[in-house]
Amino acid sequence: MSALGELGKLKTAKSDGKKQNKTAFLFLLPWFIGLVLVTIGPMVASFGLSFTRYNLLSPPKWIGFQNFARMLEDERLWTSLQVTFTYVFVSLPLQLAVALFLAIVLDRGLRGLAFYRSVFYLPSLLGASVAIAILWRQIFGTEGLVNQVLAVFGIEGQGWISSPDTALGTLMILNVWTFGSPMVIFLAGLRQIPTMYYEAADVDGASRRQQLFRITIPLLTPIIFFNAVLQLIGTFQSFTQAYIVSGGTGGPVDSTLFYTLYLYDQGFRSYNMGYASAMAWLLLVIIGVLTVLMFWTSRYWVFYDDQD
Structure with a gap:
């Protein structure tokens, strides 16, 4: 039983x-x-x-690798890649640096930490919105807030958005401003570092600067790596800011022609959906290759607490 x-x-x-x-x-x-x-x-x-000629109005026609071969001769595509790479590899490190700096400041036990954390996180929620892009266009316009502040000091401003020398820079500033999401992740990582390391460093007479570069940053490298990969993928896909600020043209003189904006232009304005599909797969390959490279190089600069 x-x-x-x-x-x-x-x-x-x-x-x-x-x-x-x-x-x-x-x-x-x-x-x-x-x-x-x-x-x-x-x-x-x-x-x-991506292997067809398709204009959304008639059935797709198989053309093999012609779309990919066309990319080699498309000057605007190469311009968009140059603009996008410049945008990513300049604004992304600055964004992470600002996020890490503010996370370290907030980690020192400021009063009203929850309030500051929420305020600083807010730009990450709003930065990619149409409303903020419109506001950004007004701030850096000829009669915008930036020129009004410069006028107080007797400095004559310019049309920051309308100048090809500065238009991309304004979008970089906008991307840096959306530091809230990586900052919160950095702050969580800082809270996980054992205090005994800092206590031992104080006993040995290490300065705050030495503790930062010998304890904090090495132990935060896994978090830095995580944020870098996450933000790299997101930054390559930026679209709304450039579309609104440039009026959808990527101007002036293609200085804000993000790759995603040019992809949109080919697919939904020129109705070259086959070519746009091929461009989308090229973007996927670029992001994939860069992500793999980051994982490969991480063995040399990312340190884990449980490593021998």
Whole structure:
């Protein structure tokens, strides 16, 4: 009877486990449907369209690798890549530096920490919005706030948005301003560093600067790496800011022609959807290669507390 009882309990446990699995699957089903219909399906479709000539109005026509060959001769595409790489590799390090600096300042136990953390995080939520892009265009316009402040000191301003020398710089400042998300992650990482390291450093007479570069930053390298990868992917996909500030043209003189903006122009203005699909896959490859390089180089500069 004892063996039969144990067998019955085992069957009951298996039955309960199957019911739980079914329940979990039902809750996950909407996500799986969204993954297939919203992510995987369009990706497969765009890959197929990248080998076609498709204008949204007539059926796609297979042309092989002509879209990819066309990229080699497309000067505006290379200009957009140059603008995008400049934007990413200048504004991203500055953004992370500002985020880390403010995280260190807030970690020192300021009063009203929750309030400051919320205020500093707010730009990350609003920075990619149309409203902030419009506001940014007004701030750096000819009659904008920046020129009004300069006028107080007797300095004649200029049209920062309308000048090809400074237009991209204003977008970089906007990207740096959205430091809130990496700052919060840095702050969480700082809270995980054991205080015993700093106590030992104080006993040895280490200065604050030495503690920063010998303890804080080395132990934060996994967080720096995480933020860098996350922000790299997001920054390469920036679109709204350049679209609103330039009026959708990428001007002046293509100085704000982000790759995503040129992709949008090809797909939804020129109706070269096949070429736009090929451009999308090129962007995926670029982001993928850079991400792999970051993971490969991380072995040389990312340090984990449990390493020998």
